[in-house]
Amino acid sequence: MEKIGVVGAGIVGLAVARELAARGAEVTVLEKEHRVAAHQTGHNSGVVHAGIYYPPGSLKARLCREGVALLREYCAEHGLPYEEVGKLVVASTRAERPLLRELAERARANGVPGVAELDGLGLREIEPHAVGVGAVHSPRTAIADFPAIARRLALDVVELGGSVRLAHPVRAIRESSGGVQVMAARRRFTFDRLVVCAGLGTDAVAAMAGRPGEVRIVxxxxxxxxxxxxxxxxxxxxxxxxxxxxxxxxxxxxxxxxxxxxxxxxxxxxxxxxxxxxxxxxxxxxxxxxxxxxxxxxxxxxxxxxxxxxxxxxxxxxxxxxxxxxxxxxxxxxxxxxxxxxxxxxxRDGGLVDDFAVDVQGRVVLVRNAPSPAATSSLAIARHIRGIVPALAR
Structure with a gap:
């Protein structure tokens, strides 16, 4: 049985851990805080994005659309709240109408269901107190409780034979031909592979692993x-x-x-x-x-x-x-x-990295960029990571 460590108990790290544990790996999640979902997962607006913003063909577009379906099913299976309240993207001036039209076309190219273009009167039928010259309506955009989802994922990991170790900050990482040694808190762990989903702590963990990279978290x-x-x-x-x-x-x-x-x-x-x-x-x-x-x-x-x-x-x-x-x-x-x-x-050139980015080198997998809609896409990101690393796909 392959031993895999996952750094980070946000929703992405826990989704990855659950996915790998379900495929038969012995998974250990290492989290520096005393609770799961302590940072980005626990400090967002709770929106389940439908996929209307992202360039067709990008990882964000594909994994968001896959992730919505998986997340809706997961919430239904576990009795977690998931409510399709709908979203209006509103143009407040005529100058914004071309961008609004492009957004509608992008949403349709991504397969977002039910997208409609509305005029000023039409948008008030959806939101009676809103104003604008036009809008794109995405009726399937939803809201959910991402911290509750993360807690359920952590429970899944444990039920599948893994462990979630809180208050275990990673102190050092050493990779060799035989595995990856990780010092966390005062313990030493040896894994066959290490998956880093550290969010705001990505750069610190990447540096420990000897992979500072050409992008950094700001x-x-x-x-x-x-x-x-x-x-x-x-x-x-x-x-x-x-x-x-x-x-x-x-x-x-x-x-x-x-x-x-x-x-x-x-x-x-x-x-x-x-x-x-x-x-x-x-x-x-x-x-x-x-x-x-x-x-x-x-x-x-x-x-x-x-x-x-x-x-x-x-x-x-x-x-x-x-x-x-x-x-x-x-x-x-x-x-x-x-x-x-x-x-x-x-x-390094100052460009904001827009798409999800996953770096695979040796025995270490680094999630370099996972901003919104990462929570929406978390279950799909987990499948993507499992699929792009041959040893994890078995």
């Missing part, structure tokens, strides 16, 4: 407000702007959650620590700024960066972004709530 903090009181009733499902094609971020949007809360956000402001949930946390600034790609990215996109920083500091910026689509909102309707940090791979 953290972007996503901050949220929540609608208070009766303002929640102004949003039925999900209302998104037309995305800027220069960036992999989707812009400030309104998202109904399973508990009835409606989020406004996120923005995308450069964080100063890999787990930098506030401006006060600057502990990784030197390392982040030391990657040449970070400074080149900043030079290319400084105007957008300044705008995002302003939005981080000014509630009115969030309010104005939300009021473009729901003009009835007022300043008192927004209250600050918990945000998250996104692990975004950036190349």
């Amino acid at each position: 953290p972007f903090r996503g901050e949220y407000y929540a609608l208070a009181g009766a303002a929640r009733d102004l949003v039925r499902g999900l209302i998104y702007p037309v995305p800027d094609p220069r960036y992999p971020f989707l812009g400030v949007h309104l998202t109904r959650r399973l508990d009835g809360e409606v989020l406004v956000g996120p923005n995308a402001v450069l964080a100063l620590a890999y787990e930098g949930y506030s401006w006060r946390d600057v502990r990784d600034l030197g390392q982040i700024a030391g990657w040449p790609g970070t400074l080149r990215m900043a030079r290319h996109h400084w105007r957008t960066g300044v705008k995002e920083i302003y939005g981080s500091l000014a509630r009115r910026s969030f309010l104005n972004a939300a009021r473009r689509y729901v003009p009835e909102l007022r300043a008192g309707d927004l209250r600050r709530t918990e945000g998250g940090v996104r692990a975004q791979a950036v190349a």
